[in-house]
Amino acid sequence: MAAFPEGAPCWVDAMVPDLEAGKRFYGELFGWTFDQGEADYGHYTQALRDGQRVAALYPVPEGMEGMPPAWSLYFASDDIERTAGRIREHGGEVVTEPMQVGPHGSMMTAKDPGGAVFGVWQAGAHEGFERQYQPGSFGWAEISVRETKGVDAFYPAVFPIEPVAYGDDSVDFVVWQVAGKPVAGRFKLPEGTPDSVPPHAMVYFVVDDCDGAVGTVRRLGGAVRVDPQDSPYGRFAIVEDQQGAAFSVIDPRTTVGEPEVQG
Missing domain, CATH: 3.10.180.10 (2,3-Dihydroxybiphenyl 1,2-Dioxygenase, domain 1)
Structure with missing residues (x-):
């Protein structure tokens, strides 16, 4: 298996x-x-x-x-x-x-x-992650796009993904479930997102302290795209390494509010 x-x-x-x-x-x-x-x-x-x-x-x-x-x-x-x-x-x-x-x-x-x-x-011999959802490892991922119509039909047709809409009127976000478990999501980039930001996959890594990790990013010469903020899924920030590769850090233990599940 x-x-x-x-x-x-x-x-x-x-x-x-x-x-x-x-x-x-x-x-x-x-x-x-x-x-x-x-x-x-x-x-x-x-x-x-x-x-x-x-x-x-x-x-x-x-x-x-x-x-x-x-x-x-x-x-x-x-x-x-x-x-x-x-x-x-x-x-x-x-x-x-x-x-x-x-x-x-x-x-x-x-x-x-x-x-x-x-x-x-x-x-094959390399099955993938040997550690995830723990500090210093993969925690979540989102496909961020500007247009959702074709995308929302595409992924469930290619993979056995069940989409579940989350968020409120201010956020267009869909969680993808596989075998009944949330595994990733689709996020619609908000109006006003700079044209320089293309559709992309955003990878989240788990940390013990989001604000501390952001401070380390800055100290090491990286940059902060989105300052630390709270969410029902954890406190997170979007950052770049010192060479310009973007990713997110998240402390999933520090949550604020409850997820909004659309009917």
Whole structure:
């Protein structure tokens, strides 16, 4: 049986211009250590927290210089070729065709109808996260888009996702459930979001103290996009590392209010 049900987030990685600088930043922020990246796989370097795999960093590949640093989100698939077919059938675009990554598994990248890029992973020897929902590891993810019509039909057609609308009139937010459990969400970017912010996958990492983590981000040369704020799901902030890759930090123990579930 696969470690992650189809449609659930199973892995994240970040492409950064300077791998060593990335290791220093995330090592101090999240307490990560790193394996020795394999040259055969583009120096893809896995991050560990307490000896468990939590994410990966890799340098910008040759020929892709100038690509902006970014975190990527991968959804689990039981059959990556079948998933690629569904993506095409339901209005998405296959950006990188399914490929075998040695004994580790198979991967592809795709773009949804709203323009957000995401990855798909079919596990081999590498099943995905060994630690999540704990400090220093993955806690949540959202696909943030400007237009929702095609997107809201797309993901449940590609993956066995059940959408549940949350929020009030001021927030357009849908939680995705897989096998009855919330795993990720779709967020509509609000009016007034700068044009420089494209549709994207936003990855959240769990921390013990949101405000303290934001202070560490600043001290390490990163930036804050959205200051710490409370929510029914935890106190969170949106930040950037010192190379410009955006992500969120969240303390899920510090909650304010109750989620608004639409009927």
